[in-house]
Amino acid sequence: MRSILFLLIMTLVIGSLSGEPRANAEDFIVYSVFKPVDLGIANEAPAKDYYVNMGSAQGLRPGSTLDVLRKVASYDLSTQKLYKDVVFPFAKLKVIHVENDAAIARLDKFLPAESTPVLAPKAVMVGDIVKLPR
Numbered sequence: 001m002r003s004i005l006f007l008l009i010m011t012l013v014i015g016s017l018s019g020e021p022r023a024n025a026e027d028f029i030v031y032s033v034f035k036p037v038d039l040g041i042a043n044e045a046p047a048k049d050y051y052v053n054m055g056s057a058q059g060l061r062p063g064s065t066l067d068v069l070r071k072v073a074s075y076d077l078s079t080q081k082l083y084k085d086v087v088f089p090f091a092k093l094k095v096i097h098v099e100n101d102a103a104i105a106r107l108d109k110f111l112p113a114e115s116t117p118v119l120a121p122k123a124v125m126v127g128d129i130v131k132l133p134r
Helices: 002-017
Strands: 028-034 049-052 065-076 081-098 103-110 129-131
Touching: 028 129, 049 081
Parallel strands: none
Antiparallel strands: 028 049, 049 103, 065 081, 065 129, 081 103
16 A cells, blocks of 8 residues: 555656646636527627636736637657647637636637648637737
8 A cells, every 4th residue: 555655656746847748727728618509690600709717806807808829739750759738829819708717708810820830620619728918
């Protein structure tokens, strides 16, 4: 039993020292996406609402813009191992509703294809990172 506990502790310690990128507790994300049912009304595309876990406590207000970033694992094909996580911006959201620790936003725009890596699918998804622009 002690050896199992020792191995578990050593695994956690070595893992914390490894320098691998990890999701930070301060990272804010899209935690839900809501799209109403398309009723087929001509020239009317239903808007998607993106729920984020940051709000007025983090300085958001209606009209604020958020940068949306995607974290993607990159692999070294020569060694067939994970190389690192790459994080890049690809879209902007505009906040329409704010509460203390949550907000609802809508897509403002995607960044130009020339300046962003290929995305599949090209969409804001649950788990994408959101940040206030610098």
